[in-house]
Every structure is written in structure tokens, then in C-alpha cells.
Amino acid sequence: MRVWWTTAYYELVKISRMRSVLAILIGMPLLLILLLGSAFDTEIKQAKVVVFNADQGDMKASIDTFWQEADLGLYIEVLQAKSANDVQDWVREGLADYGVSIPSAFSEKVRSGNAAEWLTFEGRYAEKNIAAEAAVNRYMSSVNLQLAAIRLMGAEQAAEAFGQAGTSASNEAAIAVHNLGMGNSRIFGETTAIQYYSATYLIMFLLYGGMTAVISLINQRESGTLHRLYAIPSSFRIIVFGIVFGACMLAALQAIVVILFTTYVYDVNWGGHYGAIALICLLATAAGVGLAITVASFVHNKKSTQTMFSIIVLSMTFLSGGMVTGIENMVGGANKLTINHWASSTLRAIMNGSSQTEVWQGIGVLSLIALGLLIVAVVRLPKVVKRHA
Amino acid sequence: MPSLHIAAQLIRRTMGSRRGVIMNVVLPALILSLMAGLLTGLNANKAIIVVNNADQGSYGAYLTSEQGQMPYYGILKDTKLSENELKELVLAGKADAAIYVPSDFSSQLLDGVRSKPVVYQMNEQLWNASLAAMLSAEVDRIYESAELARSSETSEVDPTLLTALLQAQAVPVVSAVNKEMKLGQIVSSPMMIGLILMFLMLLVSQSIGFVMEDRETRVMARMYTAPLRSMDIAFGNFMGSMLVGTIQLVIFLVLLYHVFGYSPGISFGSLLLVLECFLFAAVGLSSATAGLVRNSNQLSQINNLIIIPSCLVSGCFFPLSMLPDFMQKLANFTPQKWAIQAIDQLGGGGSYSDIGWQLLILLLFAAVLITFGSVVLRPNRTS
Structure with missing residues (x-):
């Protein structure tokens, strides 16, 4: 027991001296979570509409008021351009998502009863175009209604009718909108983007923890120091286990830092149940170690182990939807074969307060995977730690 | 022409072995083709x-x-x-x-x-x-x-x-008429170009890593026994890194245009030109990073910390407009953003005069960073 503890302790000391490794292991997940979480957060981002109103006629004031009111709404933000060319340039350069240019003769044409037009410039993003177009259409239909009334009823009667209609107009909502989804967004299920990526990248980096352990073993084997430990009157397996355990403690530290940092700095709600979360982290780390030892037992040298393991972990993350969300539905169930899927979906289940059975089911599958990998790892371990096995 | 030999050696080391070919050519090509397949499936879903x-x-x-x-x-x-x-x-x-x-x-x-x-x-x-x-x-x-x-x-x-x-x-009297503007597709769906930029940066950082290794093991210092000036060595290493990137770039672009049938609406030559300018900046960035660390092992780690997040921030994988405003401003400090913007402008029917500004920024990036990094490309006292 003491031997095991000593090896584990010195392993930790060794790791703590590699400052840059530590910074990457802890800084990288936090950075990725921040970047992806804020890029894909589901808060509605307003469409920026650049407007240039060249009209000098009697409708100028009403048009300006219309855009001021639109700016107050939730969906668009209005920017004022200095010239008609600016409008196009801003849209082309991406400073604005949509451009509207109102020609100088607009009021005049409307007054004389001719067809009058606004020029609009669609930007790159369909949904922002839709938002801007909805605003433009609102103005157009109200003007068209007035013009139709004037034409059919005569100017005086129309004005009178508008006066009456104005008084009877209610503020009642015109349509009923029902949101059927539970959470904010379909792609992230019931969690927010930052919760989703916190779970995903915590798991990915815990799996990498397994690689740290194996690299340490291989380094010691290649430099020959591992075999000198046979001289110690104690079980060799215990020592190897100590080295692996040291790396697992690093993973635990990583998990604690990531969870605390995301909770207090990014405001991520992990859903309480810290016991279950710790269990999932432990199982993911165990599975990572098992996988890394298995990989190392087949490819032997350090560089190939690193490459192979990285490829496996990155593709598992990709398949389980950690990089492009929604990919898990397109791969025909291959996502269910990954460790990441079971670990992160169970973490997400905890976050959104799903039933206990769902959580424990996930943990069950995860522990089966971890157990399986660990058994293979124990069988293959001699290939990794012995020089001429 | 001793520089040519140094450059040739660098190419051989990155792409000469079976492992090098698999990691630097086959694997990126596989990922690109996978992405091309996925993207055609995802496009145009109204x-x-x-x-x-x-x-x-x-x-x-x-x-x-x-x-x-x-x-x-x-x-x-x-x-x-x-x-x-x-x-x-x-x-x-x-x-x-x-x-x-x-x-x-x-x-x-x-x-x-x-x-x-x-x-x-x-x-x-x-x-x-x-x-x-x-x-x-x-x-x-x-x-x-x-x-x-x-x-x-x-x-x-x-x-x-x-x-x-x-x-x-x-039959509306007043209406909005949409004026068709030719806009590029790259800024709004940058995945393919973004991946190429990322692979280029990874590859360049790897070849700079080899140069770093030479310096550590003092191979570089021993080169002086041959009649070489320090300029020859620096230039050779620089040219080697550029050539390694160019070879990979040409392979990717040929695949992109002729095998995947992906077309960003730009001619092969102009895309290559923009990406070459980007390559300059990437070599600069990588060598400047190398100047910050002590050995090649640290370099590969610190590169991960720089390349992947900067690709995310600069809009290589998803449109820049999805990010919060302050991150969009941060993106101005990454060369990827300007490369993507230049390609986008060209794709929207722009001419070379339209992208002069972007190319200039890329070359400025290169000039400043290479000045910082030139220390690495030359033999020096190993610290």
C-alpha cells in the first residue's frame, strides 16, 4: 500500500513540474468550452440592417420613425449609412447582415400613384435576411393598405375610416405561437450550448488523461527506469498501478478545476448530484486508461501511441456530436459505440434533471465499457511495461 | 545553392516517410473528403x-x-x-x-x-x-x-x-425590390477552406518543429563545417517550410477541384495565390511561436493551444457572425480571418484590387512575425 502511494505521489510531482502540460490540460478544455459555448449559444442574435433613407418627401419622417421602432424590437438592429453605396459596401464586407436603400423619389412616386420601390440587399445568412425582410414587409403592407383604401374609398373617407379603425384597434396578439420544445434549442436537446460543450470537453480531456498515464509508462520503459523497480521487494504490478493512479489523480484534478471554473465563471449549471458526476468522471478516466493501454500494447512506440490514441479519441468525440452537433443522428448509431456518447449524454441527463433511471442506465453502460476495456488492458499490460514481451 | 539542399531535406523529413505521407497527406485528405460529403448533405435545407x-x-x-x-x-x-x-x-x-x-x-x-x-x-x-x-x-x-x-x-x-x-x-403599389449582390459563400460556410487553413498551419508548425530540433541537437551548428553562411541556413529553412506547405496546398486544391467537385467560385490560381500569402503568415506565426518556447516538445504543445482556438475564433469552422462582438474584434488579429475574407471577396466576383488590402495584411503579419521568428531559423546559441 505504501509503495503504491509513493509511486502515485511521485508521479504527481513529476507531472506538476511540467507546467506547460498542466496549462494545456486545464486551460484547453476551458478555452474550447468558452469559444464553442458562446458561438453556439441559442440566444437570438439580432440581424443588423443598414438603412439609407435618401427620401426628402413627406414620407421621410414616417419611414425614419418606422426604423426607429423596428430598432427597439428584438429581432433587428438598425444602422444608419451615409450613402447608398455604403449600404452595399457594409453588406458586402459583412458589417451589416441586410441593406435597405430608399431612393430619393420615393415619396413623390407614391404621391403621384406610381409604383415605388425600396432597394434591398440580401446578406449572407438566410435567417437574418428573413428577419429583415419581415420588417420591410410590415412597412410595405401598411402603406399598401392605406393606398388601397384611398384609391377605393377616396382620400377623405379613407382618412375618416382610418380614424375610426385606429380607435377600435386592440393591442391583442394577432396570432398564437406555441413552442413545443422543452429547452432552448433542438440541437442541444434540453441543455444550453455551454452546458453541452462543458460536458463534451470534460469527457474528452478525461479520456486524454489515460494517454498521460501510458506515455509516462512508456517513457519509463524506454529510459529503462521502470525495470529497475523490479529490485524493490514489492509487487511490480502495484508499482505500475501506482504510476497509472498518479495520472488518474491528475485527471481528477482536471475534472474538479473544469467543473468549479465552469460553475463559477461561466455560470454552468451541472445539475447538483456531484456524486454521480464524480462517478461518471471516474469511469471515463478508467475507460481512457484501459483504451490507452490497449492501444499502446499494439503499436509499441510512443509517437504512434500518441497519434493513434488521439485519432481514436477525436473521432469518438466527433461521432458523439462533440464537434458538429447533430452529427450523431447522421452516423447510423455509430455514436452509441463511443465512450463519449454514454458519458456526456449521462452528464447532460444530470444537468437537465432527467429521471434517476435514465442516469443510472447511462452509468451502467459506461461502467460495462470501462470494465471491458480494463480487463483487456490488464491482459495486454505486460506488452506495455516489459521491454521484451 | 546550398539553401535548396536544406529545403529539400526539410521536405523529405516531413513527407518522405510512410508515416509522414499518412499523417500529412492521406489523413487530411480523408477528413476533407468526409467533410465534403457531409457538407453536400447538409446544404440547401430550407x-x-x-x-x-x-x-x-x-x-x-x-x-x-x-x-x-x-x-x-x-x-x-x-x-x-x-x-x-x-x-x-x-x-x-x-x-x-x-x-x-x-x-x-x-x-x-x-x-x-x-x-x-x-x-x-x-x-x-x-x-x-x-x-x-x-x-x-x-x-x-x-x-x-x-x-x-x-x-x-x-x-x-x-x-x-x-x-x-x-x-x-x-397588387402592391409600393414594394421592396431585392438587388442581387454577388456575395461569396466562404464567410458563411467556411468549413472546407477553414480545414485547409488549419492543416496548413499544423504542417508548417511541424516543419518548424524539425528546424527547432536541429537547433537543439546542434545539427544546425555543425552545418557551419560546410561552407555556409547563416543567411543560407535561415533562407533554406524558410524556403523548406514554404515548399512543404505549398506541396500540401497543391495536393489539397487538386483534390478539392477535381475529385470532390467543390468549387468556391474562384479560379485555381487565385485561390492558390491567397493561400500562399496565408502560408507566409503561417510560417511567420509558427516561427514566432517557436521563439517563445525552449524545445520542440513544448512547441508542439503550445501550437495546439494556438492553432485550434485561433481557427475557432477566426471563423474557420463556423461563421464569424455567430460569435459575440468582442470575439469578432479579436478575430482581426488572426491571419485566417483575412485569408477567408479575401477568398470570399474573390468568390463574390471581386478582382485582385478588391483584396489588395487583405493580402497586404497577411504579408504584414508574415513580415512582423518572421522578424520575431528569424532567431529560430538561424543557428544560434542554444539556450
């Missing part, structure tokens, strides 16, 4: 909206006719599905939104009572919030028309006047 106009009268039709004109939606109209069936469709993910116009819409309209059309959606997003706003404006307009047609004495709606009003509006 939001599907199912509309059922169950209105017994004729006025509901004025409401639903408007929605059909939007080019962004795929509209399925006049289905005979009940309100509940529409709801099920949305829940099952077969439709992105559903609109149901109730059967008493017209009759209630004449009575001045609101019978509300219903929109079903999974959750509120910009596009469907706008759809709802548009629909609600249409409903308001129809009610307003009805109020106009209501006689003040009898409080009865004159149906002929109402129909005339609605029909008059169906």
Missing part, C-alpha cells in the same frame, strides 16, 4: 413549414398566399391535416414549423372578433420569430382592412369593399 388553411370563408387565403413568396422556406400548403396532426409533425421533426388557420377565421373577421391563426414551432429562433412576426402583421392588415370596410352606421362589414381592398393590396 425550413419546412406546413400550412393548413382550414378557413371556411375566403379571407384565410389572403393570409397564406403571402408566406409562399419567401424564397427561404420550403412551404407545404393546403394539407388536410388537423391541428393536432400538424403539431405531431413538428414534434417528430418532420416540419420545422406549422401554421394553422382556424375554420372560423373569415366568419369571425366579419364579426370583428379575432380568431387566431396558430403557429407551432419547437423553440424560438430568429427565423421562426420573424415568420411569426410576418404572419401577425398580415393578420393585422386583414383585420384593419375589415375595420375600414365596416360602415359606421350599421357596423356591418361590406364584403365587396373588403374583397376589393384585399385584392387591391394583392
Whole structure:
């Protein structure tokens, strides 16, 4: 027991001296979570509409008021351009998502009863175009209604009718909108983007923890120091286990830092149940170690182990939807074969307060995977730690 | 021409071995082809909206006719599905939104009572919030028309006047005309180009890593036994890194244009030109990074910390506009952003004069960073 503890302790000391490794292991997940979480957060981002109103006629004031009111709404933000060319340039350069240019003769044409037009410039993003177009259409239909009334009823009667209609107009909502989804967004299920990526990248980096352990073993084997430990009157397996355990403690530290940092700095709600979360982290780390030892037992040298393991972990993350969300539905169930899927979906289940059975089911599958990998790892371990096995 | 030999050696070391070919050429090509396959599957999925106009009268039709004109939606109209069936469709993910116009819409309209059309959606997003706003404006307009047609004495709606009003509006006097602007596709779907930029940076950082290794093991210092000047060595290493990147770049672009059939709307030559400028900046960035660390092992780690996050921030994988404003400003400090913008401009029909500014920025990046990094490319006292 003491031997095991000593090896584990010195392993930790060794790791703590590699400052840059530590910074990457802890800084990288936090950075990725921040970047992806804020890029894909589901808060509605307003469409920026650049407007240039060249009209000098009697409708100028009403048009300006219309855009001021639109700016107050939730969906668009209005920017004022200095010239008609600016409008196009801003849209082309991406400073604005949509451009509207109102020609100088607009009021005049409307007054004389001719067809009058606004020029609009669609930007790159369909949904922002839709938002801007909805605003433009609102103005157009109200003007068209007035013009139709004037034409059919005569100017005086129309004005009178508008006066009456104005008084009877209610503020009642015109349509009923029902949101059927539970959470904010379909792609992230019931969690927010930052919760989703916190779970995903915590798991990915815990799996990498397994690689740290194996690299340490291989380094010691290649430099020959591992075999000198046979001289110690104690079980060799215990020592190897100590080295692996040291790396697992690093993973635990990583998990604690990531969870605390995301909770207090990014405001991520992990859903309480810290016991279950710790269990999932432990199982993911165990599975990572098992996988890394298995990989190392087949490819032997350090560089190939690193490459192979990285490829496996990155593709598992990709398949389980950690990089492009929604990919898990397109791969025909291959996502269910990954460790990441079971670990992160169970973490997400905890976050959104799903039933206990769902959580424990996930943990069950995860522990089966971890157990399986660990058994293979124990069988293959001699290939990794012995020089001429 | 001793520099040429140094450059050739660098190429041999990065791409000469089986491992090098697999890691630097085959694997990126595989990932690119996978992405090309996925992207063609993902493109052009318009939001599907199912509309059922169950209105017994004729006025509901004025409401639903408007929605059909939007080019962004795929509209399925006049289905005979009940309100509940529409709801099920949305829940099952077969439709992105559903609109149901109730059967008493017209009759209630004449009575001045609101019978509300219903929109079903999974959750509120910009596009469907706008759809709802548009629909609600249409409903308001129809009610307003009805109020106009209501006689003040009898409080009865004159149906002929109402129909005339609605029909008059169906041929609008004022309208918005969309002026087609040729915009590039790269800024809004940067994945392919973004991946190429990332692989280029990874490869360049690897070849700079080899140079670093030479310096550590003092191979570089031993080179002086041959009649070489330090300029020759620095230039050779620089040229080698550029050539390694160029070879990979040409392989990728040939694959992209001729095998995947992906076309960003730019000629092969101009894309290569922009990416070469980017390559300069990438070599600069990588050598400047190398100047910050002590050995090649640390370099590969610190590179991960720089390359992947900077690709995320600069809009290599998803449009820049999705990021918060301060991160969009941060993106100005990454060379990837300017490369993507230049390619986008070219794709939108821009000429070389339009992208002069972007290319200049890329070359400035290169100049500044290479000055920092030139220490690494030359033999020096190993610290």
C-alpha cells in the first residue's frame, strides 16, 4: 500500500513540474468550452440592417420613425449609412447582415400613384435576411393598405375610416405561437450550448488523461527506469498501478478545476448530484486508461501511441456530436459505440434533471465499457511495461 | 545553392516517410473528403413549414398566399391535416414549423372578433420569430382592412369593399425590390477552406518543429563545417517550410477541384495565390511561436493551444457572425480571418484590387512575425 502511494505521489510531482502540460490540460478544455459555448449559444442574435433613407418627401419622417421602432424590437438592429453605396459596401464586407436603400423619389412616386420601390440587399445568412425582410414587409403592407383604401374609398373617407379603425384597434396578439420544445434549442436537446460543450470537453480531456498515464509508462520503459523497480521487494504490478493512479489523480484534478471554473465563471449549471458526476468522471478516466493501454500494447512506440490514441479519441468525440452537433443522428448509431456518447449524454441527463433511471442506465453502460476495456488492458499490460514481451 | 539542399531535406523529413505521407497527406485528405460529403448533405435545407388553411370563408387565403413568396422556406400548403396532426409533425421533426388557420377565421373577421391563426414551432429562433412576426402583421392588415370596410352606421362589414381592398393590396403599389449582390459563400460556410487553413498551419508548425530540433541537437551548428553562411541556413529553412506547405496546398486544391467537385467560385490560381500569402503568415506565426518556447516538445504543445482556438475564433469552422462582438474584434488579429475574407471577396466576383488590402495584411503579419521568428531559423546559441 505504501509503495503504491509513493509511486502515485511521485508521479504527481513529476507531472506538476511540467507546467506547460498542466496549462494545456486545464486551460484547453476551458478555452474550447468558452469559444464553442458562446458561438453556439441559442440566444437570438439580432440581424443588423443598414438603412439609407435618401427620401426628402413627406414620407421621410414616417419611414425614419418606422426604423426607429423596428430598432427597439428584438429581432433587428438598425444602422444608419451615409450613402447608398455604403449600404452595399457594409453588406458586402459583412458589417451589416441586410441593406435597405430608399431612393430619393420615393415619396413623390407614391404621391403621384406610381409604383415605388425600396432597394434591398440580401446578406449572407438566410435567417437574418428573413428577419429583415419581415420588417420591410410590415412597412410595405401598411402603406399598401392605406393606398388601397384611398384609391377605393377616396382620400377623405379613407382618412375618416382610418380614424375610426385606429380607435377600435386592440393591442391583442394577432396570432398564437406555441413552442413545443422543452429547452432552448433542438440541437442541444434540453441543455444550453455551454452546458453541452462543458460536458463534451470534460469527457474528452478525461479520456486524454489515460494517454498521460501510458506515455509516462512508456517513457519509463524506454529510459529503462521502470525495470529497475523490479529490485524493490514489492509487487511490480502495484508499482505500475501506482504510476497509472498518479495520472488518474491528475485527471481528477482536471475534472474538479473544469467543473468549479465552469460553475463559477461561466455560470454552468451541472445539475447538483456531484456524486454521480464524480462517478461518471471516474469511469471515463478508467475507460481512457484501459483504451490507452490497449492501444499502446499494439503499436509499441510512443509517437504512434500518441497519434493513434488521439485519432481514436477525436473521432469518438466527433461521432458523439462533440464537434458538429447533430452529427450523431447522421452516423447510423455509430455514436452509441463511443465512450463519449454514454458519458456526456449521462452528464447532460444530470444537468437537465432527467429521471434517476435514465442516469443510472447511462452509468451502467459506461461502467460495462470501462470494465471491458480494463480487463483487456490488464491482459495486454505486460506488452506495455516489459521491454521484451 | 546550398539553401535548396536544406529545403529539400526539410521536405523529405516531413513527407518522405510512410508515416509522414499518412499523417500529412492521406489523413487530411480523408477528413476533407468526409467533410465534403457531409457538407453536400447538409446544404440547401430550407425550413419546412406546413400550412393548413382550414378557413371556411375566403379571407384565410389572403393570409397564406403571402408566406409562399419567401424564397427561404420550403412551404407545404393546403394539407388536410388537423391541428393536432400538424403539431405531431413538428414534434417528430418532420416540419420545422406549422401554421394553422382556424375554420372560423373569415366568419369571425366579419364579426370583428379575432380568431387566431396558430403557429407551432419547437423553440424560438430568429427565423421562426420573424415568420411569426410576418404572419401577425398580415393578420393585422386583414383585420384593419375589415375595420375600414365596416360602415359606421350599421357596423356591418361590406364584403365587396373588403374583397376589393384585399385584392387591391394583392397588387402592391409600393414594394421592396431585392438587388442581387454577388456575395461569396466562404464567410458563411467556411468549413472546407477553414480545414485547409488549419492543416496548413499544423504542417508548417511541424516543419518548424524539425528546424527547432536541429537547433537543439546542434545539427544546425555543425552545418557551419560546410561552407555556409547563416543567411543560407535561415533562407533554406524558410524556403523548406514554404515548399512543404505549398506541396500540401497543391495536393489539397487538386483534390478539392477535381475529385470532390467543390468549387468556391474562384479560379485555381487565385485561390492558390491567397493561400500562399496565408502560408507566409503561417510560417511567420509558427516561427514566432517557436521563439517563445525552449524545445520542440513544448512547441508542439503550445501550437495546439494556438492553432485550434485561433481557427475557432477566426471563423474557420463556423461563421464569424455567430460569435459575440468582442470575439469578432479579436478575430482581426488572426491571419485566417483575412485569408477567408479575401477568398470570399474573390468568390463574390471581386478582382485582385478588391483584396489588395487583405493580402497586404497577411504579408504584414508574415513580415512582423518572421522578424520575431528569424532567431529560430538561424543557428544560434542554444539556450
